[in-house]
Amino acid sequence: MQQLHFALLASLLLLLLLPGIRSTPTDQKANIVHYQPEQVHLAFGERTDSEIVVTWSTRSLPPDQEVGAFSVVEYGQPVDGQVRLTQQARGTATKFVDGGHKQATQFIHRVTLRDLKPNATYSYHCGSDFGWSAIFQFRTVPSAAVDWSPSLAIYGDMGNENAQSLARLQQETQRGMYDAIIHVGDFAYDMNTKNARVGDEFMRQIETVAAYLPYMVVPGNHEEKFNFSNYRARFNMPGETDSLWYSFNLGPVHFVSFSTEVYYFLSYGFKLLTKQFEWLERDLAEANLPENRAKRPWIITYGHRPMYCSDDKEYDCNSDLETYIRQGLPMLKWFGLEDLFFKHGVDVEIFAHEHFYTRLWPIYNYKVYNGSAEAPYTNPKAPIQIITGSAGCKEEREPFSKDLPSWNAYNSNDYGYTRLKAHNGTHLHFEQVSDDQDGAIVDSFWVIKDKHGAYPAPQ
Template sequence: MVNLTLLLCLVLGLCFSCRAEIKPDSNNNALDLDIVHYQPEQVHLAFGENLQEIVVTWSTRSSTNGSTVNFVEHAQSKWSSVSGSWERFIDGGNKSRTQYIHKVTLSALKPETRYEYNCGSDLGWSAIYRFTTPPLGDNWSPSLAIYGDMGNENAQSLARLQRDSQMGMYDAIIHVGDFAYDMDTDDARVGDEFMRQIETVAAYVPYMVCPGNHEEKYNFSNYRARFNMPGNGDSLWYSFNMGPIHFVSFSTEVYYFFNYGMKLLTKQFAWLERDLAEANLPENRAKRPWIITYGHRPMYCSDDKEYDCNGQLETYIRQGLPTLKWFGLEDLFYKHGVDVEFFAHEHFYTRLWPIYDFKVYNGSAEAPYTNPKAPIQIITGSAGCNENREPFSKVLPEWNAFHSNDYGYTRLKAHNATHLYFEQVSDDKDGKIVDSFWVIKDKHGAYM
């Protein structure tokens, strides 16, 4: 009876974008009909090796033996097609759920051009989405939304981010770790739900990411499979240039999950040394004066409950591994003149005074962020998740300049080589800006 039903569906064309697989029950009787879809889902964008290269990634439930993106300049009629690759991803859970993750790179796109696109194969196509390429060169003013710790439950900031993105407010999004809560949960179904949720943002704006502690399961396999970031072929760390900014993404988690070995930690640190040294060369700082890093767990915190950031206790990220003090990042970032460091992990927003080795190095009493003498750190982990808000310490440290545990996210506008503007959006207060400040620097480079 099942086979006759399937045959009738095929004849009537009702299974154009799906395939039926018969699975036996516990008595080995073929009773359950499992429909495996070819329809693209979880569509999201990222920058490629430069800003005129866009990587389109999506998933299907079954192999389509093809990965194609059709795209066209807005208001034009001639569509182009580019093919890419796909990989089978098997989740590490008990059910070993399988999906096929597709990747297509659109190269040599025109600057400041709006494109429309869809993705898929002859077995099924996505809806038509759009994106706009940035200007060429370094002399323009990118705008970004930056946040961490957003799950598929209690994703308080998502609707506002969707609206912002649809209005064209951002040139990119940066998600500073912790997705879905968790991507591997329920045999990766929660990860699928989250990727579908953010599609109304990430299919329109490059969605740049770094891993958090909630991505750890099965050696970060869900994170690594789902996101395609530029550079070294492993999305755990990479960098890219955007206008006057050199962005550096790294993994704080290599300092904590030694059950996967220490090789990732040593490789990342060596890469960070090379990348920051090159970015800090005088000729490169002349073109792209700002260096901004982002990683999940912070060096400094304003709460008492986190085992890895408790009061004056050292963090591995800041000073390095216990006792040996190897691979610490604060000295490295200080040496190479990192201007701003974004973190998340704590479910609140905190702006720090310029800080190095627990000491405040303001530019001056009147203008602390004008020519500061140390990096500025921002913790933005309040986008919304099922773990809710984080409490602050009863006695806040002296380096805490501003704090809020409203749900929300951070905006960054790089006006030029000397001025950055930041503001914190409160979703609790209907989009009100609860904090804003300028960073002004006449000269960029090492603080030493």
């Protein structure tokens, strides 16, 4: 019996001394769910064709761990159809405390995958040894050259309730129809609601889209709470501006994202408005240089609130009051964007905010500048504007004005979203998908330009 007691004691001592045996203490096991990755989503990095940023959330961080040990992406290219996660990248985790009364806490993880091969398929999962996500897959875009045709889905105003378009977008993403998604503001309705639980629910919902291809975003008015803190924390767009404004290149297109909200929430500081406007001037001027237009002819901007509206709801969207982003701040007329975009030859401007779809004739200062009566979008003499805010949310759809303005070319308040295919440097193709009509295309048009740049002086 004494020998048996000695053997048991020796075994217990060995267990205590062996390295690695106590890798997960009991209290950590009890909280393992807090380390499980969720809300996984992708974005383009600074180099569109070779960098992808992976972002996800956990409730807590494991204690006493090496910095970066809990923010890991394992990834690799499949071999003979088999998943091979042979590479590893580490990043950072940032504590995010919601501004609500319960001060809900989570950790946002960000890892950049660099030196990826262009036009290649990668599998990946994210997390740490305390918990891994499912294995996802993405495909990088072709090289930085412009001789390929990117396809995107574009929409705004999709919430976690009544997200009518999401199921179809998930299916089309899994079928490989898109190279990227652009969500033009207003997420979840609202991310901060219920101490950010609604934001968490929304990010989980879009994972079946956003974990498979870059999900590019811009803030809307529904992200305003606590100085846009949920938006800034959850998304990682290119640049150093908390994802408020940025640009990226994709095939023959230079995309420019900007915040319309800096015009409306000046209580957070006037400096954001001035910084964005200065940045827009520099970015558009560079993109419009002849050598850059030759390489990447199209300039497409997107921001949440539109310059022109086809409904009577908006208090600042008529010719008497003017939109702040179009004409600038009231009375002073500072920082207006319509003149800036016209000056630098922006081809297409995409907006949301209104819960419907509207295609405008080429327009500047309330005047239509069609290319011709027969082909209005062939060599138009002003930018083309599209409002696509009907993806689905709890505020539901909005009616149009009884008397539609003359610059309204087409409108629909079906739930749905917009598709863009940039065929080459001379042809863009847009489609509007109706989810109400089982995916039917309710609007389709080409933009054709054999010359890009500043528009002729308006008459």
